[in-house]
Amino acid sequence: MVESLYKPEEAKGLWVYLEQTDGKLEGVGLELLGKGRALADALGDKLTGVLLGDGVEPLAREAISHGADEVLVVENPRLDVYRTDTYTNALFHVVRSHKPSIFLLGATPNGRDLAARLAARLRTGLTADCVDLGIEEGTGLLLGITAGFGGGILATIKCPNHRPQMATVRPGVFPRPVPEAKRRGKIRRLDVPVQESAIQVLERRVGAEADLTTAKVLVIGGGGTRGDFRLLKELADLLGGQLGATRVAVDAGWAPREWQIGQTGYVTRPKLAIVCGASGAMQFTVGIEGAETVVAINIDGEAPIFEYADYGIVDDVFAFLPALIEQIRRLKH
Amino acid sequence: MGAMAEVTFDDATWERLFQITGGVFAPCFSCGVCTASCPWGLVGEGKVRIRDLVRRIQLGLDPDSEESLWLCTTCAACVASCPRGVDIPEGFLALRSQAWREGKVPRNLHAVLWAVHWDANPYRRPPTHRPLWAKGLEVKEFTPDDEVLYYVGCTPSYDRRIQKVARSLVEILKRSGVSFGTLGERERCCGDSIRSFGHDAYLRRYVEGHAKLFAEVGAKTVVTTSPHCYDMFRRYYPDLSGGFQPLHYTEYLARLLEEGRLRFTREVPVRVTYHDPCYLGRRNGVYEEPRKLLQAIPGVELVEMRENREQALCCGGGGGRMWMETKPEERFSNLRVQQAAETGAELLVTACPHCITCLEDSLKVVGISGLRVVDVAEIVAQAM
Numbered sequence: 250m251v252e253s254l255y256k257p258e259e260a261k262g263l264w265v266y267l268e269q270t271d272g273k274l275e276g277v278g279l280e281l282l283g284k285g286r287a288l289a290d291a292l293g294d295k296l297t298g299v300l301l302g303d304g305v306e307p308l309a310r311e312a313i314s315h316g317a318d319e320v321l322v323v324e325n326p327r328l329d330v331y332r333t334d335t336y337t338n339a340l341f342h343v344v345r346s347h348k349p350s351i352f353l354l355g356a357t358p359n360g361r362d363l364a365a366r367l368a369a370r371l372r373t374g375l376t377a378d379c380v381d382l383g384i385e386e387g388t389g390l391l392l393g394i395t396a397g398f399g400g401g402i403l404a405t406i407k408c409p410n411h412r413p414q415m416a417t418v419r420p421g422v423f424p425r426p427v428p429e430a431k432r433r434g435k436i437r438r439l440d441v442p443v444q445e446s447a448i449q450v451l452e453r454r455v456g457a458e459a460d461l462t463t464a465k466v467l468v469i470g471g472g473g474t475r476g477d478f479r480l481l482k483e484l485a486d487l488l489g490g491q492l493g494a495t496r497v498a499v500d501a502g503w504a505p506r507e508w509q510i511g512q513t514g515y516v517t518r519p520k521l522a523i524v525c526g527a528s529g530a531m532q533f534t535v536g537i538e539g540a541e542t543v544v545a546i547n548i549d550g551e552a553p554i555f556e557y558a559d560y561g562i563v564d565d566v567f568a569f570l571p572a573l574i575e576q577i578r579r580l581k582h
Numbered sequence: 583m584g585a586m587a588e589v590t591f592d593d594a595t596w597e598r599l600f601q602i603t604g605g606v607f608a609p610c611f612s613c614g615v616c617t618a619s620c621p622w623g624l625v626g627e628g629k630v631r632i633r634d635l636v637r638r639i640q641l642g643l644d645p646d647s648e649e650s651l652w653l654c655t656t657c658a659a660c661v662a663s664c665p666r667g668v669d670i671p672e673g674f675l676a677l678r679s680q681a682w683r684e685g686k687v688p689r690n691l692h693a694v695l696w697a698v699h700w701d702a703n704p705y706r707r708p709p710t711h712r713p714l715w716a717k718g719l720e721v722k723e724f725t726p727d728d729e730v731l732y733y734v735g736c737t738p739s740y741d742r743r744i745q746k747v748a749r750s751l752v753e754i755l756k757r758s759g760v761s762f763g764t765l766g767e768r769e770r771c772c773g774d775s776i777r778s779f780g781h782d783a784y785l786r787r788y789v790e791g792h793a794k795l796f797a798e799v800g801a802k803t804v805v806t807t808s809p810h811c812y813d814m815f816r817r818y819y820p821d822l823s824g825g826f827q828p829l830h831y832t833e834y835l836a837r838l839l840e841e842g843r844l845r846f847t848r849e850v851p852v853r854v855t856y857h858d859p860c861y862l863g864r865r866n867g868v869y870e871e872p873r874k875l876l877q878a879i880p881g882v883e884l885v886e887m888r889e890n891r892e893q894a895l896c897c898g899g900g901g902g903r904m905w906m907e908t909k910p911e912e913r914f915s916n917l918r919v920q921q922a923a924e925t926g927a928e929l930l931v932t933a934c935p936h937c938i939t940c941l942e943d944s945l946k947v948v949g950i951s952g953l954r955v956v957d958v959a960e961i962v963a964q965a966m
Contacts, residue, residue: 500910500947512705513907516693531705531741532939538706553742 253373253411260350260412263289266340266363267300267312267320268355270331274308276420277355279315283426284382284418285353286316288391291384297321297349301339303329306436313434315426320436321347325443331359332448337366342441344371349413351391353382356417364417373411379418391416421463461510466490467519469510469537473526473547473566476503480570481525487577493517495527510536525566529554546570589643596642602680606673607636609666616660616670621896622653625912629653632660632670639673651677652688655903655914656778657860657896671901678780691779694905698788702770703736704905713766715745719752724763726800730755730834732762733815736771737935738807743942744935748807750963751831757966758843765799772811777818778902789818797822805834807959809861809868809934810900816866830862832933832958836871839878846965851881854961855927857918857941858894859934872933872958879965887921895921899936915944923950933958 265285268275282298289296298317300309302324309320321343327335340363344352354364356378368375376393380403383392390407391414408414461467468485470478470492478492485492494504496511510517512532518539525546527533534557537543545558548565555561562569600608616632617623623630630650638645645651656671664670681687697706713721715738724731732755738748755762770792776785796804802825806812815828838844854876862868869891876884889895898914910916919941922930930941930953941955 496943497946500943506907509907512905513690516690530743531707531737535705 250410251372253413254345254371255348255412257350257410257412260348262295262297262347262349263292263351264297264299264344264349264353264413265317266352266354266360267298267308268331268357268360269300269302269305269308272302272305272308274311275355275357275360276425277357277360277418278312279425280420280423281353281355281418282312282316284423286426288351288382288384289318292389294350295319299323299340299343301328301336303327306438309436311428313436314428314430314432316432318434320434322436322438323441323443324438325441327443327446330450330453331363332446332450333362333366334448335443335446336363337370339441339443340367341370343439344413352413352415354415354417356419360417364415368415371413371415373413373415374406374408376406376408376416379416380422382416382418390414419463421465461491461493461508461515461517464491464493464517465520467493467510467517467522467537467540469493469495469522469524469527470498470504471495471525471527471533472497472501473528474498474503475526476501477567478504480567480574484523484570484574484577487574487581488521490519490521490523493522495530495533497527512536524554524558525570527554528552529557591642593642595644599639599642599644603639603673603676606669606676607639610636610640610664610668611666612637613665615663615665616668619659619663621655621657621659621898621914622912624895624917625914629912636668636670636673639677645677648681648686651681652902652906654901655860655896655898656901658864659860659893659896662864662892674901675778675780676782679782682779682781682783687779688906690905691902694775695779695781695784698771698773698775699784703740704771704775705736705740707740709767712739712769713764715739715748716752716764719749721752722763723766724799724801728761728763730760730762730803730805731796731799731801732764733772733804733806733811734764734769735806735808735811735935737939739769741935741939744807744938747935747938747957747959750957750959751807753963754835754844754959754966758838758845760838760843762805765795768795770795772806772808772814773818774808774810774814775902775905777814778900779905780902785818789814789820793819793822796826802827803834804828805831807831807935809859809866810936813861813865830866830868830871830933832862832872832875833868835959835962836874839875844962844966846879846962848965849881850879850961850965852929852961853883853885853925853927854929854931855885855887855922855925856890856958857887857897857922857930857932857937858891859932859937860894860896860900862933863894864892872931875958875962876931879961882961882965885925885927887918887925889921897932897934897937897940899940904936904939910947913940913944913947915940916948919944919948919950919953923953928953929961930955931958931961 265281267278298312298320354360379393381394393406393416466488493510494508499509520541522540523544543558544560545554546562550563614633654674738744812830
């Protein structure tokens with residue numbers, strides 16, 4: 250096996266990559282600081298955040314209040330937006346000169362891209378998409394727990410001989426720590442050469458919809474909506490959720506195919522699924538089997554959807570939703 | 583024909599493709615009847631070009647379209663017309679096994695296999711809920727003294743619509759005085775989803791374990807609801823119990839009818855047409871038994887669609903397509919329900935859970951009224 254670029258004996262400290270977009274930290278970075286704090290304390294080690302970008306230093310304070318002892322900041326106009334080459338080169342330089350023992354990154358689209366590149370260049374392993382992290386007793390090795398296809402199998406992976414021990418974690422796996430404004434830490438600006446990128450950003454477009462499979466709240470419409478998703482949208486927006494649809498609603502042309510949930514659509518695992526006017530055919534319920542809480546609204550009290558629902562409302566969707574929306578609004582104020 | 587392209591041949595690829603497909607494509611002489619008979623040609627020109635694909639494998643070139651590999655419903659319409667008897671669907675499934683090794687598999691399919699692994703059904707439903715379909719019916723566990731083991735199957739166990747088919751079958755068996763039992767919570771998926779996704783490595787292991795269960799309980803005559811489970815047991819399971827005989831329920835009921843055990847007492851005056859499920863008809867040659875049952879029912883008038891028996895049009899649900907989305911305008915079942923409507927029948931009768939699901943969906947999508955989809959078992963039970 251190829252050796253990593255530095256040895257376990259030289260490695261020290263636990264690092265968290267602080268991904269930022271348009272001058273805002275991605276939530277997963279803060280979540281990792283929370284978990285990283287606990288792991289670093291268990292190891293008796295320092296927790297370091299790594300921040301790359303252009304004009305991003307103010308974000309370092311936020312990282313410190315969320316648990317970092319120290320934040321390494323690399324600023325350069327060439328790092329204004331994420332590009333695979335510039336970010337990999339800069340981060341590679343930082344890792345090689347400071348030799349962390351553990352390096353955690355968020356499994357966002359860019360985080361995955363960066364982590365994989367970096368791991369290959371450092372000649373080390375990468376435990377991708379961890380659902381939990383731990384420290385092995387005795388050895389102090391990082392344990393990455395990952396789920397197999399569809400979440401069926403859990404594997405615990407460690408990286409005993411190569412450094413850094415790298416892992417990515419999906420957003421939402423760990424809770425975001427409560428910030429302590431008074432926490433103190435060091436901010437270190439690093440001078441890292443950044444070459445010009447071979448990649449030219451021609452245009453940036455932000456998609457209108459987030460990924461249904463990672464949505465926390467789903468408001469799903471079926472045949473009973475008769476194609477009117479306006480109230481559902483209002484409810485989804487209030488709850489910070491996404492819209493989904495049954496195959497019936499998609500086939501009828503009321504919703505795009507990308508919203509389809511079920512056997513031939515997306516299989517989702519939201520914390521909350523509000524199912525409006527769907528009878529609950531098995532081909533649909535397969536797609537919400539992993540939901541923590543299912544609320545069903547259907548005018549037909551005999552509809553099979555009520556067998557899946559934790560809360561069932563037998564009423565017309567359009568009679569019930571306005572009242573629900575009003576109540577949520579009131580509670581929010 | 584597409585544009586001319588430069589290709590490079592190498593022996594290693596040729597050998598690999600030959601091994602994977604077991605040489606199944608070797609007898610092909612490129613007449614093209616397969617492409618012409620493929621139902622995909624009815625909904626979109628050039629979507630699945632079977633002849634081109636077979637020729638590529640013969641020459642030692644990897645498939646040029648990942649998509650068409652997963653579109654095949656394994657309906658075997660091509661096999662029925664092939665003058666060289668090439669088992670084209672088996673070749674397609676073998677190529678899917680290569681796609682698994684390369685990780686080029688449509689999303690969702692991994693999750694289905696994990697569901698089979700953990701929950702013994704492809705729908706992620708709890709195994710403990712499996713016997714709930716029979717609520718209130720008093721269906722007992724199978725013992726070796728029973729005449730038959732009724733193998734219910736996943737879709738009839740968990741799908742509310744198809745549960746009605748299983749319940750009808752139970753009524754028929756009871757009224758015919760057949761002693762039978764099921765495996766209850768111990769029943770497992772037959773493995774058709776694994777096979778139709780082309781995951782041959784998992785399939786081998788799965789079948790081995792499952793076949794032992796049948797031997798353990800001493801099951802000989804096994805009657806299935808679905809032609810897919812029937813096909814699995816008949817073609818892919820070893821006989822470990824000595825005399826393992828899988829039957830589709832239409833075969834078994836036709837036998838009961840002949841023996842005079844199954845008797846009709848009620849008239850059902852209705853015009854029906856029968857849709858041959860691919861896995862019952864073309865794949866296993868069961869064409870006449872369901873028709874005999876229907877024709878024996880007093881009052882039933884059976885009319886044929888223009889494409890019937892070997893020529894029957896697939897519903898689109900085989901070959902794992904139940905777990906992959908098909909655009910509304912590309913669903914074979916839309917055409918099939920129109921063919922059924924043309925006969926003037928009030929009932930479109932079939933004998934496969936996947937066919938029922940697809941055909942019922944298409945009635946809604948196409949908007950045909952005055953036609954209902956029922957299972958042979960449902961109309962037989964009604965007439966007893």
